[in-house]
Amino acid sequence: MSKIAKRIPGLILAAAMLLSIAACGGSAASSDNSTVSDSKAGSSEALVQKESVTLSLWHIWAADSESSKAPFEKVLADFQTANPDIKLKVDATENETYKTKIRAAVAANEAPDIFFYWSGGYMKSFVDAGKLLPLNDYLDDETRSRQLTGTLSNMTFDGKIYGLAHSMSVGTFFINKELFAQNNVKIPETYEDLTAAVKAFRGKGITPMAVGAKDTWCIDMYLDILETRQAGYDACYKALTKTGSFEEPDIIEGARKLQELIDMGAFTDGAQGVTRDESEVPFYEGKIPMYFNGSWTIGNIMRPDSKIKDKIQIIKFPKLSDKSDINDFTGGVSEIFVVNANTKFKDESVKAIKYISENFAKEVYLAGAGLPTWKVSVDESKIDPLTKELVKLTQDSKTYTLWWNTLLEGDDSQLYMNKSAELFAKRITPEQFVKDLQTMNTKK
Incomplete structure (x- = not known):
């Protein structure tokens, strides 16, 4: 089994990055033949035929608003230069559409040679169906040693490795300190501070938090951290791995707090009809004071033309109960x-x-779009201050719980996303929400 959502000592990933960086200053493929000749003038040697292959590659960084798009395209261009005998046929599709597209392609045995996916339980159905190539025989000790400790855990099942990661992402709470100062609002250290900030900003006609709930995973970002801060790592981990129950009082309370924030007007107006990209526009324009999303958001915040790059700080999301730890x-x-x-x-x-x-x-590290899972050598002066702040903020981390919709397998993941959307829309109560999730743990 994959060691998903395992308790990870802070010095394994976050601090390991610091140490390793400090120490460094259905295939759609086709083939064709390319001719390579001797460069010596007048040579009578026969022309040498060198076989070339074309690999199809699918990924999710389709929009210019994606902070990973430019660095990824640079890497693809560099690969083509370094490997002229391997051509890449690249297809990019927006995140939500991509999920449907790739599942259909895999089911029909029409998947590309290489594709982007998500680790943990999310990939397990592909593993179980034999759709992914085990990589063990292709990864020598030297290749493994260049990756940070623990990197391969979320993509390892029954001792077999089925993928390679490039970066680690962290659920990150972004604060526009200028808006807080201008409106004389305290930057939240507790849940009481958070609700007070929500009420204060809403009272001034300012949307307190950005969320594009049309993309359900954005709801899950908030719900995952609320549950972690309310119920704690252990209760969440046990429920997610079917060794405990979702019907724990604190998991119910975490769901209730999401609806409490909704009732206060914490989130984007009409959020369920707004995409992630649309919801972020006013945040990047400096009009929304708080945003919780993945650390890849740093890449957009720190763009040269950004209106907020000098106005944002990141903080740990406040604790909601004594059962949680601020470093989870x-x-x-x-x-x-x-x-x-x-x-x-x-x-x-x-x-x-x-x-x-x-x-x-x-490249994603240099772009502020993620923390590297490989021991990369970079010029530290080129790392943006917000990414450095994130590394410092997480250096005392005790655990990382993989995004719930990624950790959970197949139908369970979809059930969680469907129910979180219903919870956000207030079509179900927190009690019904956890009762519905618990069906994952009782089904045969």
């Missing part, structure tokens, strides 16, 4: 690249994801 985080190693088990070009495909994953780790 959501997130972890979730975004990966995998190889289609049916590709005609296994060696080339693995070569490609090894290159892409390792080099993308460096």
Whole structure:
């Protein structure tokens, strides 16, 4: 079994990054032949035929608003230069549409040679169906040693490794300190501070928190951290791994607090009809004081043309009860690249994801779009201050609970997203919410 959502000592990932950085200053593939000639003038040697292959690659960074798009495209271009005999046919699709598209392609045995996916339980159905290529035989000790400790855990099942990650993401609470100062509102250290801030901003006609609830995973970002801060890591972990129950009083209370914030007017007006990208526009314009989302958001905050890059700080999301720990985080190693088990070009495909994953780790770090899972060497002066602040903020981390909709398997993941949307819309009560989730743990 994969060691998903496992308790991770802070010095394994966050501090390990600091140490490693400080120490460094259905395949859609086709083939064709390219001719390579001797460069010596007048040579009578025969022309040498070198086989070339084309690998199809799918990913989710389609929009310019994606902080990972530019660094990823750079890595692809670099790979093509370094490997002229391997051509990449690249297809990019927006996140939510991509999920449906890739599942359909895999089910029909029409998946690309290489594709982006999510680790944990989310990928397990593909593993169980034999759709992904095990990578163990392709990863020598030297390759493994270049990755940070624990990186491969979320994509390992029954001792077999099925993907390579490039970065680690952390659920991050972004604060526009200028808006707090201008409106004489205290930056929240407790839940009481948080609700007071919500009421104060809403009273001034300012939307307190951004969320694009049309993309359900954005609701889950808030719900995951509320549950972690209310019920604590252990209760959440046990419920998610079917060794405990969702019908715990504190898990119910975590759901209730989400609805409490909704009732206060904490979130984007008409949020259920607003996408993630749409909800972020006023935040990037400096009009929304609080936002909880993945650490990849730093990449957009710190863009050269950003209106808020000098106005944002990140803080730990406040505790909601004594059962939680301020150093328990959501997130972890979730975004990966995998190889289609049916590709005609296994060696080339693995070569490609090894290159892409390792080099993308460096580029996303430089772009502020993620923390690297490889031991990259970078010029520290080029790392933006907000990313450095995130590393410092998480260096005392005790646990990381993988995003719930990623940790949970297949139908369970979809059930969680459906029920969190219903909870957000207030179509169900917190009690009904956990009762419905508990069906995951009682079904045979």
